[in-house]
Each structure stands twice: as C-alpha cells, then as structure tokens.
Amino acid sequence: MKQTHNVIDLFCGCGGLSEGFQMAGYNIVLGVDNNDPALKTFLYNHKGSEALNADLSAPETFETIEKIVKEKKVDVIIGGPPCQGFSLTGKREFNDDRNKLYLAMIEMVKRYQPKAFLIENVPGMATLYNGEVKDEVLRRFKEMGYNIDCKVLCSADYGVPQIRKRLIFVGLRDGEEYFVFPEPSHTPENYVTCEQAIGDLPCLVDELGADVMEYSQAPMTEYQKLMRGDCNTLHNHKAIDHKQFVKDAIAQVPDGGNWKDLPKGVGESRKFHMAWTRYASNKPSRTIDTGHRNNFHYKWNRCPTVRESARLQSFPDDFVFLGNKGQQDRQVGNAVPCLMAKAIAVQLLKYLDKE
Ligand SMILES: C[S@@+](CC[C@H](N)C(=O)[O-])C[C@H]1O[C@@H](n2cnc3c(N)ncnc32)[C@H](O)[C@@H]1O
CATH class of the missing domain: 3.40.50.150 (Vaccinia Virus protein VP39)
Known part of the structure; x- marks a missing residue:
C-alpha cells in the first residue's frame, strides 16, 4: 500500500x-x-x-x-x-x-x-x-x-x-x-487565459454578489470544470461597490489596457505603471496582489471578486475564504x-x- x-x-x-x-x-x-x-x-x-x-x-x-x-x-x-x-x-x-x-x-x-x-x-x-x-x-x-x-x-x-x-x-x-x-x-501558446478561467462566473453588473450564491451558468472550459469539481455553490463572489467615477474610468480602459489608454483628465490620481490595468481576456492575469485595487476584470467595470482572484490562483471553488473582504484578498494574494x-x-x- x-x-x-x-x-x-x-x-x-x-x-x-x-x-x-x-x-x-x-x-x-x-x-x-x-x-x-x-x-x-x-x-x-x-x-x-x-x-x-x-x-x-x-x-x-x-x-x-x-x-x-x-x-x-x-x-x-x-x-x-x-x-x-x-x-x-x-x-x-x-x-x-x-x-x-x-x-x-x-x-x-x-x-x-x-x-x-x-x-x-x-x-x-x-x-x-x-x-x-x-x-x-x-x-x-x-x-x-x-x-x-x-x-x-x-x-x-x-x-x-x-x-x-x-x-x-x-x-x-x-x-x-x-x-x-x-x-x-x-507553454505560452496554450497558457490558460483569464476568460477561460473566470468567464463562467456571474458578471455582477446589477447586483453585488454574495458570500454564498448560485452559479448562473454551466462551466464552458476544461479549466472551469476543473475548478468547479463537484462544487455546486459559489463562494466569495462579492463585488466592490465602486464609486461612479471609478466605474466610468475603468469603462474607458480596453481589454488588456491600462492608465495610458485613459483620456487626459481621467484617472490621473493613479498614474504609476500598474494603475488602471484591465486583465487581458486572452492571456493569463499578471501576478494577483493582496487587494491593491489597481487591477480590473477584463470585461466588467470592477475589481475581481475574491473568487475570481482565487480562480486565477488555481484555488478550487470548494476552497472557502473566511474573514472580511480585505483579509480574504490578502490570503489569496499571498498564496x-x-x-x-x-x-x-x-x-x-x-x-x-x-x-
Ligand atoms: C507569503 S505568506 C504565505 C502564503 C502561503 N504559503 C500560501 O501558499 O498560502 C507569508 C505568511 O507568513 C506569515 N507570517 C509573517 N510573519 C510571521 C511570524 N513571525 N510568525 C508566523 N507567521 C508569520 C504571514 O501571516 C503570512 O500568512
């Protein structure tokens, strides 16, 4: 044995x-x-x-x-x-x-x-x-x-x-x-992309999500199936309630873009090289941090939820994060x-x- x-x-x-x-x-x-x-x-x-x-x-x-x-x-x-x-x-x-x-x-x-x-x-x-x-x-x-x-x-x-x-x-x-x-x-030719990793998760456009909720659709990729395993409840999928000006600024950053894509006068308070970055849907994400709020969903005008970051860190969906949102972000980003x-x-x- x-x-x-x-x-x-x-x-x-x-x-x-x-x-x-x-x-x-x-x-x-x-x-x-x-x-x-x-x-x-x-x-x-x-x-x-x-x-x-x-x-x-x-x-x-x-x-x-x-x-x-x-x-x-x-x-x-x-x-x-x-x-x-x-x-x-x-x-x-x-x-x-x-x-x-x-x-x-x-x-x-x-x-x-x-x-x-x-x-x-x-x-x-x-x-x-x-x-x-x-x-x-x-x-x-x-x-x-x-x-x-x-x-x-x-x-x-x-x-x-x-x-x-x-x-x-x-x-x-x-x-x-x-x-x-x-x-x-x-290899870079077949790296798992952001969209392949999180594209099946609820968009949270008209709602903020919750600590425990239902999946809204079936998994679409091998990676999504792998992460779901036998899990049929979605945990830690809660969006930040961004101020309108933040959402408006993110909306102007294209898929894979960053602060350099913003028109003059928009988002100028954050201008360092990582600011206002939208993940690229067709690439792996860059390094998940501990919740600095500089990275945004490749498609939706918000930061990734803890579950989305966890997926990008390859935590299976039945791995549940405890603590408040800041503590959860730190746990995921440190891992x-x-x-x-x-x-x-x-x-x-x-x-x-x-x-
Ligand atoms: C980079 S994280 C480790 C992440 C972990 N290996 C994972 O994969 O999830 C470093 C950890 O060291 C812990 N730490 C820092 N100073 C410590 C100390 N003096 N004694 C015990 N733990 C400490 C922090 O709380 C943090 O969780």
Whole structure:
C-alpha cells in the first residue's frame, strides 16, 4: 500500500501551498502562521489538520509545535517565509534578527530531519546582496546533509492562469540525487487565459454578489470544470461597490489596457505603471496582489471578486475564504498557486516513493 507523507507548513497563510500538496496526496499535519483569519481559512479547508497561531521568530514556538506533532513522523516541511527586511549588513551576518523567519525553516529542518523540504520565496531573493542570501541558504542546508537546489518557476507553465514567478528551493535528505524541477505542462501558446478561467462566473453588473450564491451558468472550459469539481455553490463572489467615477474610468480602459489608454483628465490620481490595468481576456492575469485595487476584470467595470482572484490562483471553488473582504484578498494574494504547488509535490513523490 502506498504510504502518505506527512507535511508541516510554516507561514502557511490560508494554505495555497498546502492545498497543492494535499491535491497530490500528502497529509497536511499542521499549519503555523500568526495571522488569525488566514489560519481560520486554513483550518476550514484542511479538515483533519491542526493550525497553530504562533510567532515563528519566537524560540518557544518550536516547543509548542513539538507538543502538537508528538510522535508523528514528519516527512516534508514546506514554507514561504516573508523575506521583507532580509539583511546581510555589517559582517554579512545571516543570523541577524531580521532573518529570523528564514531561520525558523532551518530550525525546523534541524529538529525533524524531514526527507525533503521546500521553501518558496519571491524571485528577487535570488539576487539580493548579489546572490549572497541565496548562497547562504544553500550552504546552511548543505551543511545539514541536504542536497538542495533552487529555481525560479512561472505558475502559468503549470496550468495556472496567471504569470507569477516564484523562487523555489527543494532539499532532499537521502541519497546523492538533487531534485529535478517539474517540466512545464503548458507553454505560452496554450497558457490558460483569464476568460477561460473566470468567464463562467456571474458578471455582477446589477447586483453585488454574495458570500454564498448560485452559479448562473454551466462551466464552458476544461479549466472551469476543473475548478468547479463537484462544487455546486459559489463562494466569495462579492463585488466592490465602486464609486461612479471609478466605474466610468475603468469603462474607458480596453481589454488588456491600462492608465495610458485613459483620456487626459481621467484617472490621473493613479498614474504609476500598474494603475488602471484591465486583465487581458486572452492571456493569463499578471501576478494577483493582496487587494491593491489597481487591477480590473477584463470585461466588467470592477475589481475581481475574491473568487475570481482565487480562480486565477488555481484555488478550487470548494476552497472557502473566511474573514472580511480585505483579509480574504490578502490570503489569496499571498498564496502559492495551488496547481504550481501540486506540480512540485507530484514531482517530489518520485523521490519519496522510491523508499
Ligand atoms: C507569503 S505568506 C504565505 C502564503 C502561503 N504559503 C500560501 O501558499 O498560502 C507569508 C505568511 O507568513 C506569515 N507570517 C509573517 N510573519 C510571521 C511570524 N513571525 N510568525 C508566523 N507567521 C508569520 C504571514 O501571516 C503570512 O500568512
């Protein structure tokens, strides 16, 4: 019988990374984060997992984790520590307080010696301090006996309707092998587009939608069918009640356009390069953010709903987001796209199932 692999997710947020691992058949034992609404969402969607609200920069957190995990084996540790404030200042000292969140990953791997671990970060981390931060991470884990490698992956290459690049480290404990990152399943010619991803969702022109509502039509594409699965209730599809002048400005931006398409005098309060961007219906979306309200639906004159952003992040429709709208937007925007996480998790099984 195939064994399932137990996973701990650090900095789990609402659990995009966990969701991908769960889709690939792993067992998510525990998620740790210090954001309560995100943890509520994590728990709601990962029944059977534990969720711990704790500060991963505090040493006592590791004792609490030990009490929860008890004698359960920990096969894989995954996590996306925020890298704001990363620093190698002064003596280029990695143990600097500001790097504590990264050190949490190192501490956990040291304690549990998992068969594998995965760290996710923004691509910019690879070039920070001329690559010294990345090299230091590689060195630290090598010292602990792991074969570790890293690569920048693009989510659209794995069937996600979004261009989102992430730096992924994977370390393997046993043997001589290094992880070979999964081959893309998609190329720019057949990337899943915004319209293919969200075109079946109610337009919300004469209504604002609701936390729970009905689908208004059948799915039209393979991707829409995949996201719906057996789900027959639409969650988190609620539009922002934009002021009329905002709607009027968006109405003047064409499919795939931005502030440069606006006539003189319209929308001039926001003129930076990302302002007033309408997603392009025939392309994947650009990186979903945490709710900055600069991106608009490719067709309707409003920001995407949480469900639309979740679709673009490849969260299945039965994944429900809890908390207020701002908290939900943050959870979705922070997440690792589930289908990209799944592709890595499936590839990792090749190494774990060898034993
Ligand atoms: C980029 S998000 C992780 C997203 C997650 N991997 C996913 O796929 O959904 C980073 C998370 O780190 C959490 N975080 C930041 N500082 C923390 C700390 N000191 N202790 C625990 N969690 C922290 C944030 O609340 C946030 O949810």
